[in-house]
Amino acid sequence: MPTPPVFLPPTSYDYCTVQRVAGTQATEASDVVAAEExxxxxxGYGPAGQREHRTLAITMRTPGxxxxxxxxxxxxxxxxHSRAALAGIRYCPDVTKDEERENVVRAELAETVAVALPRLERHFYTSSSCGVCGKTSIDAVHAASCPVLPxxxxxxxxxxxxxxxxxxxAAQALFEQTGGLHAAALFSPTGELLLLREDVGRHNALDKVIGAALLHEWLPLHNVVLLVSGRASFELVQKAAVAGIPVLAAVGAPSSLAVRAAHDFGMTLLGFVRQQRYNIYCGAWRIRV
Structure with missing residues (x-):
């Protein structure tokens, strides 16, 4: 499959003045922090001549x-549910302030795509840390037509x-600059790094990875291992399932609902992947020990 860049040069950071304290001595210095905006x-959706446009979501993210x-x-x-449903996506030209132009994107759906209006009538607010609220049961995720995992x-x-x-x-260039970002990365079963994205939010980092895979027509991602830098939440398992990812590994701990969801989806879930150890919570048959 064609390979997009693993990551782009880091531009999403800023500088600030800090007081560095060592013992009882303080010195002023310049520091690099991750940007969040x-x-x-x-x-945009609907047939030609009857297009409608509305805000779907606002999320706090690292620009890029x-x-x-x-x-x-x-x-x-x-x-x-597919790349074909997306006619185009770009920064919105209709914003009122120049400084906001790169903080508003507009996705245009294909004219033939049917849109569930009740879903759009709910305006999301997504923080960079908590993920999208409202997914209260695994049954609701199953109803969203997740691909069957291999x-x-x-x-x-x-x-x-x-x-x-x-x-x-080693591939987290922006983390090395700021120390304050999460990462989501796709690897081949032999450990080759295929794609990596960083963001202040764990969910945003994964959405960027899945979005890149969608735009490059990789889906479903049936032959990859996903590694996330934080804990494994139910939302991350849900997003991985939608993309068809069979193996999810996390540096941190999984939640009980994440384990239950991964088991129900037939996903392999690993936690505490660090310091030459990890736990297999379900789907152990994919890991050759």
């Missing part, structure tokens, strides 16, 4: 890969899993 996602973030959000929220692999050698966190961190 709101992104408004607008949606905004089209991928919006595309991933549309897919994982069930607004679209039952014949992929198979991953146990030793490969140990190598993934270091490979992910």
């Amino acid at each position: 709101p992104l408004e996602i607008r949606l 890969h905004d089209m991928e973030l919006a595309a991933g959000f549309l897919l994982t929220e069930g607004i679209i 039952t014949d692999g992929p198979y991953v050698e146990a030793a490969i899993i140990h190598e993934l966190p270091e490979r992910q961190r």
